[in-house]
Amino acid sequence: MFPRPIEKAGPGARIGYQLLLPFVLIIWLLPLLAIFATSIRSGADINAGNVFGWPGEFAMIENYVAVFTRSQASMYFINSILITVPSVAISVSLACLAGYALAIYRFRVALPLFFLFVAGNFVPFQILMVPVRDMSVRVGLYDTIAGQFLFHAAFQTGFCTLFMRNFIKALPFDLIESARIEGVKEWRIFWFVVLPLVRPALAALAVLIFTFVWNDFFWANVLTQGESAKPITAGVRALNGQFVNNWHLVSAASLIAAIPPVIMFFLMQRHFIAGLTLGAVK
Amino acid sequence: MLQKSTLAVALAAATCLGGGANAADLVINFDDLNPGPKQGFDDAVALFQKENPDINVIVNNNDREAHKTAIRNFLTADAPDVTSWYPGNRMAPFVDAGLFEPVTDLWEEEGFGEHLAAIKPTMTRDGEIWGVPYSYYQWGIYYRKDIFDLLELEEPQTWDELLSACGKMKENGVTPFTIGTKFLWPAAGVFDYINLRTNGYETHMALTAGEVKYTDEPIRETFANFETLINECGFVENHASMSWQDAIAPFSNGDAAMYVMGNFAVDAFLNSGLDVSQLDFFPFPTIDPDVPAAEEAPTDAFFIPANAKNKEDARKFLAFVARPDVQTQWNKTMGQLPINSQADVSDDKFIQEGFAMLNKAQGLAQFFDRDAPAEMAKAGMEGFQRFMTDTSTLEEVLQRLDEVQAQVY
């Protein structure tokens, strides 16, 4: 293990380290703590310039309730869910199929096709922006929930396929080979042999894509105009315009927007990190 | 949020019993969901429906930003019979693409030329008139009357009076002007007024039409006056990091005394804790007495798309919208000014002062970002902001604006 485990350096060092940890953590998370502290202050505190001092009064519940009652935050929030969940479901399922095809079958264009998915995943959004928007407008998907999740699903399919293909490729090929020899149909091999084995990958992908799509801001701007189809990220920005000088409400709204990915992360931490660090170890 | 309401469908059905096939649909797309403007529009539509029972009015009301995007699509794909939009350069792309129907003949038939005269130039492009306006609002200087009273200041009429008033404010620790230029456009209000007062309406319109260069002598003079205003009056610090709403804070706290703004800001002033008695308005002072006063008055209007199905009734609606009684009621409800010079205004003091000011105006500018093409507007406003933060960049700013101008027009 590197660096040398602290226990071996004697009790003094260990206690010093354990005291240092929370201190460093607080500095690291200072912006977040500051915004949380702001979100539980009253408007009077903010106007009086009391940003650091002990709050004059605690207004946590009022502030968080106000975000929902004084704005359309609840609609934005539901929109985000309606956009994110189908995106995850579609992209992960499509990628399972495609990843299986690219990993298991040997055909000439398998590698180029795989590279196509990988490359597409790294493309800057701006090169897609005008055509995707123009097309969405023309087919009536502009400013709709479906318009957003269809795009996200398609785009994330690139990353998901990269992920699934590598995962499936690492499975023992003999399993599939022997199933084939027994005459099992191809789709049954996929369904009954491969799919159960890739469950951990599915979980990892699902949380990752959930976070990516939930946090999207660019496409929310490009593919929506009004309020009705806006997700929470774009909504928080709109609230920022609406709650001018009401930093306690903007802070509360920001934290509300951050909650679902944070919950996802803590619930599925192992999968999340496994997904994110794929390729970081050999 | 699209709101569809088939107003008075029942009424139409009742009066057209047996002749239902004659009831023509008239689809109107509108762009304001704010309570006042929405009410004014709905009332007007109800009245129109009552006067024309044979027309079945269908309304799509959308919010303003959404409308700006949607119109680009619906003019081609799914055109209504009437749509709200803005004159000046904002209508130019649609006129050029052949998406609007000229209504010059309607203006002639109904004699609008006389009562809507001030607005005619900005509704005109390529020799045709393209729409009928129903409302506008004034720009000018809103100020803290209580501070002026404390300092025994009068409303400045001339440039010198303004500068000396500023001197007195600064001596007493008051910043003369507040402004928030983070989103750029408030800076254009100041520029427009200085240019209108320095060079007059024709030169200003020639500038936004790309016929005068930014490095030309008249415009240099405008910037020289701008510099005087920055040095001898001055704006709040950090204006580049504030939105127009943020900039209300120093105004309502009494740290700054004046604000070059549009009349829509009055509500926000009042919401910030100021009382009506603490607020007042004066027109931007005269700089050159030989230059007749022209004002900023962004205008809202109605247009007929080229793809409209029921153009006949659409014309009826446009004629209706121009009527003095209609404009009086409508603008009273929405808190703005009627354009028809025979209409009456509400007794709100800001509206009264605005009406008096605009009726005397030699010409009406639409605001820099509506008069100039979008690309030029953006570059211009960035230039104004840059100049305001550092006046020594003047030469660079002017050169850059000339370059953009050469490309855009």
Next chain:
Amino acid sequence: MDVKATEHSWLLRNKLKIAPWVFLIPALAFFAVYVIEPIFESIWLSFYEWNGLYRADGTSTAVWVGVDNYIKLWDDPKFWTSLKNNLLWLLLFMLAVPIGLMIALFLNQTVSGMRIYKSLFFFPFVISQVVVGLIFGWFYNPDFGVVGSVWKALFCEETINIVGNVSFRCSSPPPDILSSPEFATYGIIAAGLWPQIAYCMILYLTGLNNVAADQIEAGRLDGAKGWRMLWFVVLPQLRPATFIAVVVTVIGALRSFDMIAIMTQGGPFGSTNVLAYYMYETAISEYGERYGYGSAIATVLFLIMLIYISYFLWRMYQDEKGGR
């Protein structure tokens, strides 16, 4: 009967050729419509001048202008400002890699509660960039934010203004980071580094978990310690983690859009623009609607990214050849 039988056997014989396509087609179709085709369409559009409008009869108003848009780009100072800022982002964003490694080394211990600490350190990455942008925007705000408050406490005295309200008079005005053409970009990059460092940290933590213990011990026996150990024994083993960290950081830097949109909208006077934001502003903001010119900017950004994509693919190709 016969036909069916031969068809059936043809299917059987070729089933390993047909099956992959059946599995691939849904993903491929989706991807082609939303990703592949738009890339070519954008490049094509970059040779047109178009405001996105269609005429009354539905035909596009686009006009072919050849390489005009690219010539204009060459003469456009805002393009060069954006490109320069992109380079600045790339360069400074790379700091996320060593800083992430340092934090990972600091946290790579097994004292109790370590798991919680690690996840809390990772926290900033999970939060939307919009929120990070808002947090830092407020942090930097000279009037209402943290920087402003600290400054007021240090350099300003409270006075009562003419109408009797509390006001501040400062010996020098508080720094206005996001409105200063010199510092605004650095301010935004600093905000962007926060989640990116967290990302690199987690990559290294995972990497460190897999460092071969026997090699470390062997190194220790050879007397390697501290920096030498890190440089000669540990880092070589962390190469896959470093590679991924660099790749995601480059992409993160070139994709920087959200923070700029939230914190400065490219201002003051365009000084914090990057290609990604400039393209958006040109093509679909209120002052834009220049689809052709925007597409030309996007094409340039795409070509820059293509260098990295090619490098990445080449690496993958080498691995594939070695792998099987």
